[in-house]
Amino acid sequence: MTTVALKDVTKIFQDGTVAVDNVSIDVNDGEFMVLLGPSGCGKSTVLRMVAGLEDPTTGAILLDGDLANDLPPRERRIAMVFQDFALYPHMSVGDNIGFPLRLSRVEPMARGERVADVASALGIGDVLARKPNQLSGGQRQRVAMGRAIVRRPGLFLMDEPLSNLDSGLRAELRAEISGLVRELGVSTIYVTHDQAEALTMADRVAIMRRGVLQDVGTPTQVYGRPATLYVAAFLGSPRMNLLEASVYVHLDRYVTLNLGDQNLYLPWDDIRARAVAHYHGERIVVGMRAEALTPVAPNSPGDVLQGRIRYLEHHGHESLAFLDIGATAVVVDEMGQAPAEQASEGGPLRRFGHAVQRLTNRGASAAAVQELGPSRSRTSVLSDPGRHHRRPAELAVRLAPYPNVQSGTSLSVSVRMDALHFFDDRGDRIDVGWR
Ligand SMILES: Nc1ncnc2c1ncn2[C@@H]1O[C@H](COP(=O)(O)OP(=O)(O)O)[C@@H](O)[C@H]1O
Ligand SMILES: [Mg+2]
Incomplete structure (x- = not known):
């Protein structure tokens, strides 16, 4: 119409x-x-x-x-x-x-x-x-x-x-x-x-x-x-697990994603490995939804993470286990906060050089620039200490409705490597042929 x-x-x-x-x-x-x-x-x-x-x-x-x-x-x-x-x-x-x-x-x-x-x-x-x-x-x-x-x-x-x-x-x-x-x-x-x-x-x-x-x-x-860490975190329930990872490249073999206590390995023939390899020696964010994780027997081969169940959540049609895997979670802020809270969080103005300039070109007031807040700041999601971006990860894993496990016990999950998402430290997607 x-x-x-x-x-x-x-x-x-x-x-x-x-x-x-x-x-x-x-x-x-x-x-x-x-x-x-x-x-x-x-x-x-x-x-x-x-x-x-x-x-x-x-x-x-x-x-x-x-x-x-x-x-x-x-x-x-x-x-x-x-x-x-x-x-x-x-x-x-x-x-x-x-x-x-x-x-x-x-x-x-x-x-x-x-x-x-x-x-x-x-x-x-x-x-x-x-x-x-x-x-x-x-x-x-x-x-x-x-x-x-x-x-x-x-x-x-x-x-x-x-x-x-x-x-x-x-x-x-x-x-x-x-x-x-x-x-x-x-x-x-x-x-x-x-x-x-x-x-x-x-x-x-x-x-x-x-x-x-x-x-x-x-x-x-x-x-x-x-496209961004924010979208990844906003869509889906349970929310996507977002973990900090250090990248180490072993040329022609694999890329190691170090999650703290445990590693995942992206094989070199996975075309995304080349994109992730650019971050050798740096930290990125690895995203894994609950559907990328399947409970397996302990010591199973393959891409497996192991953790202790911190707690269980029963949802009727399924249960969620939250695993401590010794990794660091990246917490995306302002997921539904009130605008007032967002504004008071603020952010140093000098960081938004380009934004200030762009707005000034359009003749906007200084007050308008101030209100832009951190969305424009492009500061690192991994290293901004004042904003509670990191905490010990609790990896959400889906289980059958009446799981035969208890909190405190350990659980192994196999990871579907092709279902992982990668984001750089500014929260932008790292991908092959991405837009
Ligand atoms: N008439 C107005 N004067 C000043 N600020 C406004 C006005 N209307 C909305 N805002 C502000 O603009 C922002 C976006 O508001 P709004 O479009 O209503 O958001 P949403 O619909 O997504 O909740 C908020 O920070 C809100 O406080
Ligand atoms: Mg509205």
């Missing part, structure tokens, strides 16, 4: 907050794009700029290929659904859904038909006469959706529409919403801080951190080959 393009869009608020920092995203015709990131990373601001409720400080917003920066909201053919969707309490469900049509002077007959169509598509055709306070939470959300759909928009903007609902209902409505908008073929930008929601609903996911776009791709791409 509508395509959206953000080109180098930056939003700096009056008080100097850089909410969106040079973001470029394309949303294709009929695509379901999910904007994902922790609270305060700039998701809503992106959405509001697309809707025309907020002006970009710099950059361009294109709708169907045309510059839309100065297009009034009502001319954008956009419908928005928010977290705290407000229904008119004194109006019936039918009147709530039909309200936008009444505003645009659609005849009552035609209005009634469109409302009935939309309501039946949403499974609320039988409650049209009720008032909002006679509905369940899920039904109310469907009414809000109906009101957005009924105008036949070219683009849906949804800002955490499910986050006020309980988890069962959320899962149900996830499937319903994505099914419905796909059926309608309406391009959608859907904002959430919930990575599971993003991965299950999206055609493509765009991950943001502190106003900066980190990665864009299909759920498989961003999960399978995260």
